[in-house]
Amino acid sequence: MKKRAENTTGIREIAKRANVSIGTVDRVINNRPGVSAKTKETIQKIIEELDYQPNIMARMLASKKVIRIAALIPSVSNETGYWNAPLKGINEAASEIRNFGVVVDNYFFDQNAKQTFTDQADNILKQNYDGLLLAPMFENESIAFLSRCRQNHIPFVLINSDLADQANVAYIGPDLFQSGYLAAHLSKYLISASQTVLVVNISREIDLHHHLLKKEEGFRTSFEKEHTGVAIDKVDINETDYDSLQKTLKRVFKKNKPDLVFVTNSRVSSVARFFEENKIQDVKLIGYDFLEENIEYLKKGTIDFLICQKPQEQGYKGVMSIYQHLLQAPVESVQYMPIDIITKENYSYYKN
Amino acid sequence: MKKRAENTTGIREIAKRANVSIGTVDRVINNRPGVSAKTKETIQKIIEELDYQPNIMARMLASKKVIRIAALIPSVSNETGYWNAPLKGINEAASEIRNFGVVVDNYFFDQNAKQTFTDQADNILKQNYDGLLLAPMFENESIAFLSRCRQNHIPFVLINSDLADQANVAYIGPDLFQSGYLAAHLSKYLISASQTVLVVNISREIDLHHHLLKKEEGFRTSFEKEHTGVAIDKVDINETDYDSLQKTLKRVFKKNKPDLVFVTNSRVSSVARFFEENKIQDVKLIGYDFLEENIEYLKKGTIDFLICQKPQEQGYKGVMSIYQHLLQAPVESVQYMPIDIITKENYSYYKN
DNA sequence: CTGAAAGCGCTTACAG
DNA sequence: CTGAAAGCGCTTACAG
Incomplete structure (x- = not known):
């Protein structure tokens, strides 16, 4: 493997050009207070010129931050094993990004008992997560929950079924x-x-x-x-x-x-x-x-x-989407799954 | 976001327990020479006890290494636009992992001229990539190319069509x-x-x-x-x-x-x-x-x-698989795509 | 064969 | 409002 090219685009270079310390540059990059309007402006100009992109790895390492994501989906009941697939997708995504300081905690509710849903919602809110993945099976309870998430500035994605006007980062599931x-x-x-x-x-x-x-x-x-x-x-x-x-x-x-x-x-x-x-x-x-x-x-x-409609992919993409969003990357806000037709002839080739 | 828990599992902790410096620990972790059999053994034991997992972010940052991946696929001809889709998947994956020090270079050949294939293959070998993604359209030329990759210890994944016994990391495509x-x-x-x-x-x-x-x-x-x-x-x-x-x-x-x-x-x-x-x-x-x-x-x-058969996904998964492999993560070696049937009735719902 | 120091590109207190 | 220093968990020379 080759060495990375000499870094002439880092926070250090910006500081040099602006004649300030890297601390000040850091403040404007992260929108922290305590910078005069004037220096802020010059620094922003340089950032644009250089098309500066922060090094995510260095950031995660230095901040010692962990991104914590909660997933709330129905439990697998003996009546239907459907939710096995989204769960598998969630876990797959979680293990792929574990190395990058991300923790995904799974929460489950009983589809036949909305009380279990609201209980878990309370649980999640207490823990102060950075992001949420939700299967909003109960409409009213979900709306109430999401409104509290907005108050707490917790961004969320919805999978499996959509809810209008919730200011969600993304919906991933069927049309x-x-x-x-x-x-x-x-x-x-x-x-x-x-x-x-x-x-x-x-x-x-x-x-x-x-x-x-x-x-x-x-x-x-x-x-x-x-x-x-x-x-x-x-x-x-x-x-x-x-x-x-x-x-x-x-x-x-x-x-x-x-x-x-x-x-x-x-x-x-x-x-x-x-x-x-x-x-x-x-x-x-x-x-x-x-x-x-x-x-x-x-x-x-x-x-x-x-x-x-690709339940496993819904789980996988759900986690990835909220993660990308927390990394400040743009995320497609509506991700409809294809509508697959399974018949006697092709079922053995289907990948859930 | 919360602080990461106090790190009691890092290279520093291992060094302390083994009564050596972190340099020595680093040597055994990365299998570098210059460690006595005895200290090597004690260190390995501690690594196992602690179930030590290296911090990928710190590693990439410190090593200043860039993972370089070459992709060789057919060019989009005016006869068929098929290869647009895999290319899109490749680029999507590339942009997702760019932040993690990965560069993906695309190379194209003309399906009607095998000379262009061997030319590009030579090109790629000269550049000393860390990994390769290949659509092996020409059987004999591909086998020759891959044999040289093996000699140069360049791991590769195959997409779109398989080739037997090539010691590839993975095949991603149709059965x-x-x-x-x-x-x-x-x-x-x-x-x-x-x-x-x-x-x-x-x-x-x-x-x-x-x-x-x-x-x-x-x-x-x-x-x-x-x-x-x-x-x-x-x-x-x-x-x-x-x-x-x-x-x-x-x-x-x-x-x-x-x-x-x-x-x-x-x-x-x-x-x-x-x-x-x-x-x-x-x-x-x-x-x-x-x-x-x-x-x-x-x-x-x-x-x-x-x-x-999901051409875009083939490109996406192809890149991700070789990347995961270069990160020493396990990769599924055969990833067959589902066989989708498109008819007049459902084409408008299909996602390539 | 082993260790100590410098550095990767950031963030985080702390000092002024 | 701004700067200098320490540190995140590793790797990389270099010295012994």
Whole structure:
């Protein structure tokens, strides 16, 4: 390896040109008070001329600072292993930047209990982190939390589902509306005009899981726009255990059996199980996420296709984005994930 | 931000415990000669006990070293813009690690002239880089080049197409065989048994573009394995200009018109143009890569689907992998890209 | 074979 | 408002 070229652009060079000490230069670079307007100006001019870029390594070393990032995401439940993937991405990013003085602490909440969310939010605020990565599953609670983060000048990125007007550094995740829209578009290949579609939202806190509703909205819009004459019913299932789900679906199917079911999240495998146990074979089924249980049903043909949006990458990029921001580097504020279609034919090639 | 905890694990602490100077500790950490076997051993023991991890930032700063990486990839020709995407990924990675004393130099060669490849290879070897990123489009020339890299102890990663037994740090790109295999699998939905398929390889140096042949092999294997009775013809087109291509295809189609054409690289748009100009509408068409001209034909329905394998990510991960390796971090040695299927329905959501 | 000193490009008290 | 000194955790000559 070669030696770095003689440094003629450092803080020392600036000091020499401005006829001041490096301490003064440091003050204006870091916007610290105690510099006369005049010297400040001359120094800034020189900085521009030299196109000075601070040496991040020297800075981190000298300041002995550690960048502390908190990540708050749902815990992996026995109902769905989805959050394994974002967590993996978060940990991957964390280990890549550990060498550069960054610590990432993971916090988890139960998607079925919003109290656990607010508890963890309080926890995080007490610890005074430098940045936050959040999966804002509960809308109102998230908004309250983020408002307190803003008060404490803690920048944050959002992953998995978006929240409008939160002054977040970045959103990394699906375009929820488009995701539902594409699902509808593909559905049109599976059914014909004037058939019936059923949208199924499964969540104990549906009113709070705004992201499900955005997907539903995109789904409906696609059908409405193209005037297919397809009728769209919907059902919200507020209990996530299989028995409750079965009871509800039985009732709905008895009343009006659909030709296609669109499940707005990863719990599509429960519906597939319902199909299997009740020998329902003529109903198409679409849902979300590359989970082992979903893939099983995809293989068998019970599920027709799954939509997946790179959950691991969301975690990885989420951490990297907040880190880049804390390093004062520019960060793309909206990073939509691609909308991947998983079928029986290509699932074995998919990388989560 | 918090102060880093009191450092009780640094080189200084090791020196104290071993009753030596930090210079000696440095020598054993970096495997430099001039340390007695005995002190070396005691120091190593302490390093293990403390689970000592060197501070990369301090190391880079003190050594004034710059990590220099060369990237050698095809230039963007007017025939195909494919290599824009990997280049973008390379540059993205380069700018992310520039702060950490890394310089990435890009070199380009003309895919239609292997001389330009060997010239650039010579160039790179003269400059004594610390690491190399290579798209080994020309098989024999690449093998010769890499053998010289090994002699010079320059580690390298391969992207886009693999080469066996080269002792590379990593391969990042498609599983070529599987890519062709999946293409064949999906083709079966477009045609029926006992129809005819034509494989088209377009390249001025086909014998050297081994990666096209690997895709063809996967494609054939899939059909053979499932005994569909489909007949597979093939044609190699050695001139990449449209007129030559048209002439050849006209001849082939006259003799035996296929029901489906599989183009093994991104030049599928030329075949689409041929279809269009000659009013061929009943032949299915499959090819590679998310390029503007390909997407145009996909929209029109001339191309049925495209296979795409994250070219930008290949460039990004290629640089990051060689960088991690030079930092002594472990790197996954085979990183296959997902095999994405692009259709009229989902192309607008695809991220290259 | 080993040690002591200087320095990498910054930041952080402290002194004036 | 400004400067001089010490130090971050290493590496690099140089001296012995």
